Amino acid sequence: QKEVEQNSGPLSVPEGAIASLNCTYSDRGSQSFFWYRQYSGKSPELIMFIYSNGDKEDGRFTAQLNKASQYVSLLIRDSQPSDSATYLCAVGWGYGGSQGNLIFGKGTKLSVKP
Amino acid sequence: GAGVSQSPSNKVTEKGKDVELRCDPISGHTALYWYRQSLGQGLEFLIYFQGNSAPDKSGLPSDRFSAERTGGSVSTLTIQRTQQEDSAVYLCASSPTGAETQYFGPGTRLLVL
Numbered sequence: 001q002k003e004v005e006q007n008s009g010p011l012s013v014p015e016g017a018i019a020s021l022n023c024t025y026s027d028r029g030s031q032s033f034f035w036y037r038q039y040s041g042k043s044p045e046l047i048m049f050i051y052s053n054g055d056k057e058d059g060r061f062t063a064q065l066n067k068a069s070q071y072v073s074l075l076i077r078d079s080q081p082s083d084s085a086t087y088l089c090a091v092g093w094g095y096g097g098s099q100g101n102l103i104f105g106k107g108t109k110l111s112v113k114p
Numbered sequence: 115g116a117g118v119s120q121s122p123s124n125k126v127t128e129k130g131k132d133v134e135l136r137c138d139p140i141s142g143h144t145a146l147y148w149y150r151q152s153l154g155q156g157l158e159f160l161i162y163f164q165g166n167s168a169p170d171k172s173g174l175p176s177d178r179f180s181a182e183r184t185g186g187s188v189s190t191l192t193i194q195r196t197q198q199e200d201s202a203v204y205l206c207a208s209s210p211t212g213a214e215t216q217y218f219g220p221g222t223r224l225l226v227l
Binding site: 034036042043044045046049088101102103104105106107 | 147149155156157159162170205215216217218219220221
């Protein structure tokens, strides 16, 4: 059974702080990792994807991947109230080497307080 | 370019009725996915299409659920004899070939009374 685990939160941080969101996964064969943001009542939207061990930065967001520990995280620097949402971690698996199917975690709810 | 579209955006039906949900993926995307999200819950995978074929139907919760895709484009998810536990948001996503990022539609909110 492939599983993706996230703390449900809520994670509350003050405006301007760093928010750290964590995710672990069970399938060692997974090769692709995604972070989606979902505002209440809206559909998920992609923030970042990462395929290689290490850090990947995009603006205020940094994704970190450690395949040996089966761990992926998302750091949000200078958190803003508009970052308040549920963050979904998704891990790819698939057929014949494709990583097209995603297993989603249940999400971590982030609240950024002004 | 248009994103993934879904219709209807909201559907209220009575228990026991059949419903059809439609997904129109991003033009040229060969992979299409259906998910279900119940209130406060994570995304539950239902079915995946590559072109018109469905290599993975493992997520369909019961034989009341079926889906098809024609012309490598539009997909319909059909729920027969709806039950109250079918109430959820049904999300469709597409990706270019199935090995990349999935882009989500706005969802169909289904309420079974």
